[in-house]
Amino acid sequence: LQSVTEEALANCVEKIKNGGFSQVYDAKGGAAVVMNVNTGEVLAMASYPSYDPQWFVGKLESDKWNYMNDGETHPLLNKAIQGTYEPGSVYKMITAIAGLETGNITAKEKINDTGIYTKYYPPRKCWYYTSYHRGHGYLNVTQALQHSCNYFFYETGDRMGIDAIARYALHFGLGKLTGIELPSEKTGTLAQRKDGWGPGDTLSAAIGQGDNSFSPLQMVKYISMLANGGKNVDTTIIKTIQNSDGTEVSRDEINKYVNNKLGLSDDKTENLNISQENLNAILEGMKSVTSETGGTAYNIFKNFNIEVGGKTGSAEAGKNVNAWFAGFAPFDDPEIAVVGMVENGGHGYYVAEVVRDIISEYFGMNVQEVNEDVSATSEMEVIR
Secondary structure: OHHHHHHHHHHHHHHHHOOOOOOOOOOOEEEEEEEEOOOOEEEEEEEEOOOOHHHHOOOOOHHHHHHHOOOOOOOOOOHHHHOOEOOHHHHHHHHHHHHHHOOOOOOOOOEEEOOEEOOOOOOEEOHHHHHHOOOOEEEOHHHHHHHOOHHHHHHHHHHHOHHHHHHHHHHOOOOOOOOOOOOOOOOOEOOOOOOOOOHHHHHHHHOOOOOOEEOHHHHHHHHHHHHOOOOOOOOEOOOOOEOOOOOEOOHHHHHHHHHHHHOOOOOOOOOOOOOHHHHHHHHHHHHHHHHOOOOOOHHHHOOOOOOOEEEEEEEEEOOEEEEEEEEEEOOOOOOEEEEEEEEOOOOHHHHHHHHHHHHHHHOOOOOOOOOOOOOOOOOOOOOO
Protein backbone atom coordinates (compact mmCIF):
# COMPACT_ATOMS: atom_id res chain seq x y z
CA LEU A 1 0.00 0.00 0.00
CA GLN A 2 2.86 2.37 0.81
CA SER A 3 4.53 1.60 -2.51
CA VAL A 4 1.34 2.18 -4.50
CA THR A 5 0.65 5.42 -2.60
CA GLU A 6 4.09 6.77 -3.53
CA GLU A 7 3.78 5.58 -7.13
CA ALA A 8 0.24 6.91 -7.67
CA LEU A 9 1.20 10.32 -6.30
CA ALA A 10 4.35 10.58 -8.42
CA ASN A 11 2.51 9.45 -11.56
CA CYS A 12 -0.22 12.04 -11.04
CA VAL A 13 2.22 14.93 -10.56
CA GLU A 14 4.12 14.00 -13.71
CA LYS A 15 0.91 13.43 -15.69
CA ILE A 16 -0.32 16.92 -14.80
CA LYS A 17 3.04 18.45 -15.78
CA ASN A 18 3.10 16.59 -19.08
CA GLY A 19 -0.44 17.44 -20.15
CA GLY A 20 -1.93 14.00 -19.55
CA PHE A 21 -5.15 15.68 -18.45
CA SER A 22 -7.04 18.36 -20.35
CA GLN A 23 -4.80 21.21 -19.17
CA VAL A 24 -1.10 21.55 -18.37
CA TYR A 25 -0.04 22.86 -14.95
CA ASP A 26 3.49 23.18 -13.65
CA ALA A 27 2.84 20.86 -10.72
CA LYS A 28 5.56 21.16 -8.07
CA GLY A 29 4.91 18.15 -5.86
CA GLY A 30 2.36 16.78 -3.47
CA ALA A 31 1.36 14.44 -0.68
CA ALA A 32 -1.01 11.56 0.00
CA VAL A 33 -2.16 9.94 3.24
CA VAL A 34 -4.23 6.82 3.97
CA MET A 35 -5.93 6.39 7.36
CA ASN A 36 -8.07 3.79 9.12
CA VAL A 37 -11.25 5.79 9.77
CA ASN A 38 -12.05 4.01 13.04
CA THR A 39 -8.64 3.90 14.72
CA GLY A 40 -6.71 6.84 13.26
CA GLU A 41 -3.88 4.53 12.17
CA VAL A 42 -1.86 5.96 9.28
CA LEU A 43 -1.60 3.08 6.82
CA ALA A 44 0.47 4.87 4.18
CA MET A 45 1.92 8.34 3.75
CA ALA A 46 3.86 9.82 0.85
CA SER A 47 5.50 13.11 -0.05
CA TYR A 48 6.72 13.97 -3.56
CA PRO A 49 9.33 14.64 -4.78
CA SER A 50 11.29 12.52 -2.36
CA TYR A 51 14.83 11.23 -2.02
CA ASP A 52 16.69 8.00 -1.28
CA PRO A 53 18.06 7.80 2.29
CA GLN A 54 20.89 5.68 0.89
CA TRP A 55 22.30 8.87 -0.65
CA PHE A 56 23.50 9.87 2.82
CA VAL A 57 25.65 6.76 3.20
CA GLY A 58 29.22 7.71 2.40
CA LYS A 59 29.94 10.85 0.43
CA LEU A 60 26.86 12.80 -0.66
CA GLU A 61 27.15 13.69 -4.32
CA SER A 62 26.78 17.38 -5.15
CA ASP A 63 24.04 16.89 -7.75
CA LYS A 64 21.90 15.02 -5.25
CA TRP A 65 22.48 17.71 -2.62
CA ASN A 66 21.44 20.40 -5.09
CA TYR A 67 18.34 18.41 -5.98
CA MET A 68 17.30 18.06 -2.34
CA ASN A 69 17.71 21.79 -1.76
CA ASP A 70 15.53 22.82 -4.68
CA GLY A 71 13.71 25.98 -3.59
CA GLU A 72 10.54 25.18 -5.55
CA THR A 73 9.89 21.47 -5.00
CA HIS A 74 11.42 21.01 -1.49
CA PRO A 75 12.20 17.26 -1.57
CA LEU A 76 13.42 17.32 2.05
CA LEU A 77 10.06 18.59 3.29
CA ASN A 78 7.57 15.96 4.41
CA LYS A 79 4.61 17.67 2.75
CA ALA A 80 2.13 15.31 4.40
CA ILE A 81 2.78 16.72 7.88
CA GLN A 82 4.98 19.81 7.32
CA GLY A 83 3.23 21.37 4.32
CA THR A 84 0.09 23.42 4.95
CA TYR A 85 -2.24 24.43 2.13
CA GLU A 86 -5.60 26.11 1.62
CA PRO A 87 -8.09 23.24 1.31
CA GLY A 88 -10.50 24.82 -1.14
CA SER A 89 -13.78 23.00 -1.65
CA VAL A 90 -12.77 19.95 0.41
CA TYR A 91 -13.55 22.24 3.37
CA LYS A 92 -17.19 22.67 2.32
CA MET A 93 -18.34 19.68 4.39
CA ILE A 94 -17.29 21.65 7.49
CA THR A 95 -19.47 24.58 6.45
CA ALA A 96 -22.30 22.18 5.65
CA ILE A 97 -22.10 20.39 9.03
CA ALA A 98 -21.96 23.70 10.89
CA GLY A 99 -24.91 25.08 8.94
CA LEU A 100 -27.06 22.01 9.55
CA GLU A 101 -26.16 21.55 13.20
CA THR A 102 -26.78 25.21 14.04
CA GLY A 103 -30.09 25.21 12.16
CA ASN A 104 -29.06 27.90 9.68
CA ILE A 105 -29.89 25.52 6.84
CA THR A 106 -31.85 22.27 6.65
CA ALA A 107 -31.11 19.16 4.63
CA LYS A 108 -34.12 19.81 2.37
CA GLU A 109 -33.82 23.57 1.92
CA LYS A 110 -32.82 24.72 -1.54
CA ILE A 111 -30.81 27.86 -2.23
CA ASN A 112 -30.93 29.45 -5.68
CA ASP A 113 -27.46 29.89 -7.14
CA THR A 114 -27.89 32.76 -9.59
CA GLY A 115 -24.19 32.66 -10.44
CA ILE A 116 -23.05 35.82 -8.64
CA TYR A 117 -23.36 36.41 -4.88
CA THR A 118 -24.12 40.13 -4.65
CA LYS A 119 -24.85 40.64 -0.94
CA TYR A 120 -21.44 42.25 -0.33
CA TYR A 121 -19.01 44.21 -2.45
CA PRO A 122 -17.20 43.07 -4.44
CA PRO A 123 -19.67 40.47 -5.77
CA ARG A 124 -18.44 36.85 -5.76
CA LYS A 125 -18.89 34.47 -8.63
CA CYS A 126 -19.58 30.77 -8.36
CA TRP A 127 -16.99 28.80 -10.33
CA TYR A 128 -19.86 27.55 -12.50
CA TYR A 129 -20.71 31.08 -13.58
CA THR A 130 -17.06 31.72 -14.46
CA SER A 131 -17.08 28.64 -16.71
CA TYR A 132 -20.63 28.65 -18.10
CA HIS A 133 -22.01 32.18 -17.44
CA ARG A 134 -24.96 30.92 -15.40
CA GLY A 135 -25.66 29.60 -11.94
CA HIS A 136 -26.40 26.08 -10.72
CA GLY A 137 -30.00 27.05 -9.90
CA TYR A 138 -31.82 25.65 -6.86
CA LEU A 139 -29.72 23.17 -4.84
CA ASN A 140 -30.01 21.54 -1.43
CA VAL A 141 -26.90 20.80 0.62
CA THR A 142 -26.40 17.32 -0.86
CA GLN A 143 -26.60 18.69 -4.40
CA ALA A 144 -24.39 21.65 -3.49
CA LEU A 145 -21.64 19.24 -2.45
CA GLN A 146 -22.12 17.15 -5.58
CA HIS A 147 -21.66 20.21 -7.81
CA SER A 148 -19.31 22.05 -5.42
CA CYS A 149 -21.46 25.18 -5.57
CA ASN A 150 -19.66 28.20 -4.11
CA TYR A 151 -22.82 30.31 -3.98
CA PHE A 152 -24.59 27.83 -1.67
CA PHE A 153 -21.72 27.89 0.81
CA TYR A 154 -21.32 31.66 0.64
CA GLU A 155 -24.93 31.99 1.77
CA THR A 156 -24.61 29.25 4.40
CA GLY A 157 -21.46 30.82 5.83
CA ASP A 158 -22.98 34.28 5.88
CA ARG A 159 -26.06 33.09 7.79
CA MET A 160 -24.12 31.59 10.71
CA GLY A 161 -20.87 33.57 10.79
CA ILE A 162 -17.27 32.52 11.25
CA ASP A 163 -17.49 31.48 14.91
CA ALA A 164 -19.78 28.54 14.19
CA ILE A 165 -17.69 27.39 11.24
CA ALA A 166 -14.46 27.54 13.28
CA ARG A 167 -16.01 25.60 16.16
CA TYR A 168 -16.83 22.64 13.95
CA ALA A 169 -13.53 22.83 12.10
CA LEU A 170 -11.65 22.57 15.41
CA HIS A 171 -13.76 19.56 16.38
CA PHE A 172 -12.62 17.82 13.20
CA GLY A 173 -8.97 18.51 14.01
CA LEU A 174 -8.29 21.35 11.60
CA GLY A 175 -5.84 24.04 12.64
CA LYS A 176 -4.26 21.99 15.41
CA LEU A 177 -1.66 19.23 15.70
CA THR A 178 -2.85 15.68 15.15
CA GLY A 179 -0.29 14.34 17.65
CA ILE A 180 1.31 11.88 15.23
CA GLU A 181 4.53 10.40 16.64
CA LEU A 182 6.80 12.35 14.28
CA PRO A 183 8.73 15.59 14.84
CA SER A 184 8.12 18.91 13.09
CA GLU A 185 4.40 18.50 12.44
CA LYS A 186 2.85 21.86 11.48
CA THR A 187 -0.27 23.28 13.10
CA GLY A 188 -1.56 25.14 10.07
CA THR A 189 -4.02 28.01 10.47
CA LEU A 190 -7.78 28.11 10.91
CA ALA A 191 -9.91 31.05 9.81
CA GLN A 192 -11.26 32.60 13.02
CA ARG A 193 -12.55 35.98 14.10
CA LYS A 194 -9.86 38.64 14.59
CA ASP A 195 -9.52 42.41 14.46
CA GLY A 196 -10.86 43.78 11.22
CA TRP A 197 -12.78 40.61 10.35
CA GLY A 198 -15.59 41.29 7.88
CA PRO A 199 -18.35 39.38 6.11
CA GLY A 200 -16.20 38.96 3.02
CA ASP A 201 -13.64 37.10 5.12
CA THR A 202 -16.37 34.70 6.24
CA LEU A 203 -17.38 34.05 2.63
CA SER A 204 -13.79 33.13 1.73
CA ALA A 205 -13.44 30.90 4.77
CA ALA A 206 -16.72 29.11 4.04
CA ILE A 207 -15.33 27.72 0.78
CA GLY A 208 -11.93 26.80 2.22
CA GLN A 209 -9.97 29.88 1.23
CA GLY A 210 -8.74 32.90 3.18
CA ASP A 211 -6.93 32.11 6.40
CA ASN A 212 -7.54 28.35 6.20
CA SER A 213 -4.37 26.32 5.68
CA PHE A 214 -4.00 22.68 6.74
CA SER A 215 -1.71 19.70 6.28
CA PRO A 216 -2.82 16.65 4.27
CA LEU A 217 -2.60 14.65 7.52
CA GLN A 218 -5.08 16.99 9.23
CA MET A 219 -7.36 16.69 6.23
CA VAL A 220 -7.38 12.88 6.24
CA LYS A 221 -8.23 12.90 9.95
CA TYR A 222 -11.16 15.22 9.19
CA ILE A 223 -12.42 12.93 6.41
CA SER A 224 -12.02 9.89 8.69
CA MET A 225 -14.18 11.55 11.33
CA LEU A 226 -16.85 12.39 8.76
CA ALA A 227 -16.86 8.76 7.64
CA ASN A 228 -17.00 7.25 11.14
CA GLY A 229 -19.93 9.34 12.37
CA GLY A 230 -18.06 12.31 13.82
CA LYS A 231 -16.03 10.42 16.43
CA ASN A 232 -12.54 11.67 17.29
CA VAL A 233 -9.60 9.44 16.31
CA ASP A 234 -6.06 9.36 17.70
CA THR A 235 -3.67 9.77 14.79
CA THR A 236 -0.84 7.24 15.04
CA ILE A 237 1.81 5.34 13.11
CA ILE A 238 2.41 2.93 16.00
CA LYS A 239 0.44 -0.29 15.93
CA THR A 240 1.99 -1.88 19.02
CA ILE A 241 5.23 -1.89 20.99
CA GLN A 242 6.35 -5.11 22.63
CA ASN A 243 8.83 -5.56 25.44
CA SER A 244 11.53 -8.21 25.15
CA ASP A 245 9.47 -10.53 27.36
CA GLY A 246 6.56 -10.41 24.89
CA THR A 247 4.34 -8.11 26.95
CA GLU A 248 2.76 -5.15 25.22
CA VAL A 249 3.41 -1.53 26.16
CA SER A 250 0.15 0.22 27.03
CA ARG A 251 -1.20 2.97 24.79
CA ASP A 252 -1.21 5.36 27.76
CA GLU A 253 2.50 4.78 28.29
CA ILE A 254 3.24 5.32 24.59
CA ASN A 255 1.20 8.54 24.53
CA LYS A 256 2.89 9.84 27.68
CA TYR A 257 6.34 9.25 26.21
CA VAL A 258 5.49 10.79 22.82
CA ASN A 259 3.81 13.83 24.38
CA ASN A 260 6.83 14.44 26.59
CA LYS A 261 9.27 13.99 23.71
CA LEU A 262 7.41 16.25 21.27
CA GLY A 263 5.96 18.73 23.76
CA LEU A 264 2.36 17.73 23.05
CA SER A 265 -0.69 17.63 25.29
CA ASP A 266 -3.50 15.09 25.28
CA ASP A 267 -6.24 15.70 22.72
CA LYS A 268 -9.30 16.66 24.73
CA THR A 269 -11.64 16.86 21.74
CA GLU A 270 -15.13 15.84 22.80
CA ASN A 271 -17.61 14.14 20.52
CA LEU A 272 -20.24 16.63 19.39
CA ASN A 273 -22.95 13.98 18.89
CA ILE A 274 -23.64 15.22 15.39
CA SER A 275 -27.07 14.28 14.07
CA GLN A 276 -26.87 11.19 11.87
CA GLU A 277 -29.52 12.71 9.61
CA ASN A 278 -27.32 15.74 9.02
CA LEU A 279 -24.25 13.58 8.48
CA ASN A 280 -26.15 11.44 5.98
CA ALA A 281 -27.08 14.50 3.91
CA ILE A 282 -23.41 15.38 3.64
CA LEU A 283 -22.17 11.85 3.01
CA GLU A 284 -24.76 11.38 0.27
CA GLY A 285 -23.42 14.53 -1.34
CA MET A 286 -19.92 13.05 -1.22
CA LYS A 287 -21.18 9.83 -2.79
CA SER A 288 -22.84 11.73 -5.62
CA VAL A 289 -19.49 13.41 -6.38
CA THR A 290 -18.21 10.02 -7.56
CA SER A 291 -21.36 8.13 -8.56
CA GLU A 292 -23.74 10.51 -10.33
CA THR A 293 -23.53 12.35 -13.63
CA GLY A 294 -22.55 15.93 -12.83
CA GLY A 295 -20.47 14.90 -9.83
CA THR A 296 -17.08 16.59 -10.01
CA ALA A 297 -15.20 13.24 -9.97
CA TYR A 298 -17.80 11.06 -11.68
CA ASN A 299 -15.66 10.27 -14.73
CA ILE A 300 -12.84 8.94 -12.54
CA PHE A 301 -15.06 6.56 -10.54
CA LYS A 302 -17.97 5.77 -12.89
CA ASN A 303 -16.80 2.21 -13.59
CA PHE A 304 -15.36 1.57 -10.15
CA ASN A 305 -16.81 -1.45 -8.36
CA ILE A 306 -16.59 0.02 -4.84
CA GLU A 307 -18.81 2.91 -3.78
CA VAL A 308 -16.68 5.88 -2.72
CA GLY A 309 -17.60 9.10 -0.96
CA GLY A 310 -15.39 11.94 -2.16
CA LYS A 311 -14.82 15.64 -2.69
CA THR A 312 -12.70 17.61 -5.13
CA GLY A 313 -11.00 20.87 -4.23
CA SER A 314 -9.09 23.51 -6.18
CA ALA A 315 -7.59 26.20 -3.98
CA GLU A 316 -6.05 29.44 -5.21
CA ALA A 317 -2.61 30.02 -3.70
CA GLY A 318 -1.18 33.16 -5.24
CA LYS A 319 -0.61 32.40 -8.91
CA ASN A 320 -0.94 28.66 -8.31
CA VAL A 321 -4.01 26.46 -7.92
CA ASN A 322 -3.46 23.58 -5.51
CA ALA A 323 -5.53 20.48 -6.23
CA TRP A 324 -7.12 18.19 -3.63
CA PHE A 325 -9.19 15.05 -3.60
CA ALA A 326 -10.45 13.48 -0.40
CA GLY A 327 -12.38 10.22 -0.23
CA PHE A 328 -13.42 7.26 1.89
CA ALA A 329 -14.50 3.69 1.14
CA PRO A 330 -16.52 1.56 1.13
CA PHE A 331 -19.34 4.06 1.36
CA ASP A 332 -21.76 1.90 3.40
CA ASP A 333 -19.16 0.57 5.85
CA PRO A 334 -16.10 2.88 5.70
CA GLU A 335 -12.67 1.43 6.44
CA ILE A 336 -10.21 3.93 5.01
CA ALA A 337 -9.97 7.60 4.18
CA VAL A 338 -7.52 8.83 1.54
CA VAL A 339 -6.43 12.39 0.81
CA GLY A 340 -4.26 13.48 -2.09
CA MET A 341 -2.91 16.98 -2.75
CA VAL A 342 -0.81 18.30 -5.64
CA GLU A 343 0.84 21.71 -5.47
CA ASN A 344 -0.32 23.70 -8.49
CA GLY A 345 -2.17 20.63 -9.70
CA GLY A 346 -4.97 22.73 -11.20
CA HIS A 347 -8.06 20.62 -10.60
CA GLY A 348 -9.08 18.27 -7.79
CA TYR A 349 -10.53 16.02 -10.47
CA TYR A 350 -6.98 15.17 -11.57
CA VAL A 351 -5.92 14.09 -8.07
CA ALA A 352 -8.93 11.76 -7.82
CA GLU A 353 -6.85 9.27 -9.82
CA VAL A 354 -4.39 9.03 -6.92
CA VAL A 355 -7.15 8.18 -4.46
CA ARG A 356 -8.78 5.71 -6.85
CA ASP A 357 -5.52 3.79 -7.33
CA ILE A 358 -4.84 3.66 -3.59
CA ILE A 359 -8.34 2.38 -2.83
CA SER A 360 -7.90 -0.25 -5.54
CA GLU A 361 -4.73 -1.48 -3.88
CA TYR A 362 -6.20 -1.53 -0.38
CA PHE A 363 -9.16 -3.66 -1.41
CA GLY A 364 -7.05 -6.03 -3.51
CA MET A 365 -8.44 -4.92 -6.84
CA ASN A 366 -4.95 -4.73 -8.35
CA VAL A 367 -4.15 -8.37 -7.57
CA GLN A 368 -4.18 -10.65 -10.60
CA GLU A 369 -3.42 -13.94 -8.87
CA VAL A 370 -2.89 -14.82 -5.22
CA ASN A 371 -0.89 -17.88 -4.18
CA GLU A 372 -1.20 -18.14 -0.44
CA ASP A 373 1.20 -20.12 1.71
CA VAL A 374 -0.93 -21.38 4.61
CA SER A 375 1.92 -23.03 6.47
CA ALA A 376 3.05 -21.30 9.67
CA THR A 377 6.18 -21.24 11.73
CA SER A 378 6.65 -19.76 15.19
CA GLU A 379 9.46 -17.26 15.36
CA MET A 380 10.37 -14.31 17.55
CA GLU A 381 13.27 -11.98 17.06
CA VAL A 382 14.54 -9.80 19.86
CA ILE A 383 16.38 -6.62 18.86
CA ARG A 384 18.51 -5.17 21.62
